[in-house]
Amino acid sequence: MKLKKELSNTDFFNRYLSKWQVKLILAVVAFLIVLSVIFFTQSIVQELIIRDQNAVQLYAERTENFMSSEDGINNLDLVNNYLFFLDNIVPRVINFPIILTDENGEPTEPYEDWTLNIDFEPGMTIAEQRAKVKSMLIEMESNYPPILVKDKDDNVISMVYYTHSSLVDQLRYFPAVALIIIGVFVFIGYFSFNSARNHEQTKVWVGMSKEAAHQLGTPLSSLLAWIEIIKYNDDTISVQDAVAEMEKDIERLNTIATRFSKIGSTPEKENVNISRLIENVCTYFDKRLPHLGKKVEIIRSLDDSLFADINVELFAWVIENLLKNAAESIEEKQGTIFIYMRINPKKKFYIFVKDTGKGMTPKLKRQIFRPGFSTKKRGWGLGLSLCKRIVEEYHDGKIYVKESVVGKGTTFAIELPLNLKK
Structure with a gap:
């Protein structure tokens, strides 16, 4: 309820007040405080x-x-x-x-x-x-x-x-001195905050561009390969099989486009079976994991009775990101990813994604959801920050690192409102 209220207030400001109007209101309030x-x-x-x-x-x-x-x-x-x-x-x-x-x-x-x-x-x-x-x-x-x-x-x-008395002079000049000092600190704070915000926005935009390129790259490369096969009439595979695979890649492109279009807007939700959605994502990863050169097994423990109001495309993206991070954190030739669900008596349920990877230090745990932060040499630090936005702002839930031990692995937890049946 608290999160919904905060979001509704944010929607009100975004919808009815422009940026300069908010600044004007803040300036008037500050002026009244100064007068007081x-x-x-x-x-x-x-x-x-x-x-x-x-x-x-x-x-x-x-x-x-x-x-x-x-x-x-x-x-x-x-x-x-x-x-x-x-x-x-x-x-x-x-x-x-x-x-x-x-x-x-x-x-x-x-x-x-x-x-x-x-x-x-x-x-x-x-x-x-x-x-x-x-x-x-x-x-x-x-x-x-x-x-x-x-x-x-x-x-x-x-x-x-x-x-x-000298106290009278001190009190007479106190507001001016105090306001000058406060003004200097506010200016420095605003300048620093604005610089940090612009830097973070730049990292987000760069990350979004790279994420989009990365997401689109795989199906596009696959499509180009199928086109080459059809063009040269390779007898190793029939045209119908090639078309079927191309349809899958096009469907994947459509899913990616849909996901990016929903970021920043209010996505539509539907009541779906969570375990089936997770199973579909896991099945997709079962086919992709062998290409990483590792033997990684995904062990599921899902509850088919759990339903929730979610946006399928965005929430599937969250599960994909968690599974991808879990797989990439496993540095050995083989490892295991556990994904399981638990019910909370307070009408909530949890999805846990646990890996046997390298784990994180307490410092990394505090920074892991920050936009632009990444532990990978070629990472751009957007996946988990997008997960946090999708879960917490769009689905009224929570996502956090439940446990992480260096050398043993990490467990991510997602908390969502519960519907036992459709």
């Missing part, structure tokens, strides 16, 4: 600014209470409270620069005593300290208006200039 990140980050920035402004406001109010008091420094409790506030409260809530000026906005000496969180390098002259403070005042005033400190008669006696 920026909005969320800026909302946090505003909350931090308000928090910093409240802290400065508290500092200004406490300073105003102290400086506008009539007895001022003569009130020991007031002095102690203010000093406690400066030493214990301010460092916890204010971690950004603050400058306390006179009523005209001019910095007051000594500058270390009338500023907060501003570092003056050792050895700086008074003029250099003043220049630094004046420069910071200009920047602070451009960002936030100063808070006025007044006496009891509402006269301005001082001004508090401030900026914000």
Whole structure:
């Protein structure tokens, strides 16, 4: 069910959405995500600014209470409270620069005593300290208006200039920096993926061309041979026998053309007896195997009661590929291929193709279905990838390497939905 749903979704995109429409949708979604990140980050920035402004406001109010008091420094409790506030409260809530000026906005000496969180390098002259403070005042005033400190008669006696914490700046630039980094990685990833995809597509097309040439080559060569026999009227075989063999080759060509025409389309399925289909393929291979120069026997253990909804041409192609790979993996002069079936209680059945060949390493097992991958010197690595596509995408099944031991052989498994009877 899950695979059907995925395929139906894929069909929907292929049928109703073009490639540029999919890209447009993805671009819109990405743009909305970017806007969401920026909005969320800026909302946090505003909350931090308000928090910093409240802290400065508290500092200004406490300073105003102290400086506008009539007895001022003569009130020991007031002095102690203010000093406690400066030493214990301010460092916890204010971690950004603050400058306390006179009523005209001019910095007051000594500058270390009338500023907060501003570092003056050792050895700086008074003029250099003043220049630094004046420069910071200009920047602070451009960002936030100063808070006025007044006496009891509402006269301005001082001004508090401030900026914000470094965290605010970091959060302001974070979306831009993050998006640039993400953009670079996305670009690199897209470029790499696109290159890999194009390379894989190239291998697939080359493989398809070679596979087509290979599939067509045998019956075409046979036809040419029969034509030569008829042309020169060789008495070793009758014309009727030659025509009969040519009909078989033409039928084979038609089967090959049908198979390739169904790749990429939605093939029609019919409810067929699986064991009979497998037996037909095995019989075909029984005649071909002696030409490989090896004595390879195909032992069948089939269940005649098993039916499944399949496309005959494509599924026969899968069995052919598995048998061909099994035969080619047998490097000795003789070997055995076992093909047998098992039923699963969950309305599934399995087809196993086991050989006594050279086997595979775990690394090869992971790569064996990848397009273009082949262990043969003259192979093009398309047969098993086509098998996987046919079984999993067209027949809602699974195909995998069940077991493989180097030097002992390999077992491929096909899992399909089950119909016990037609």
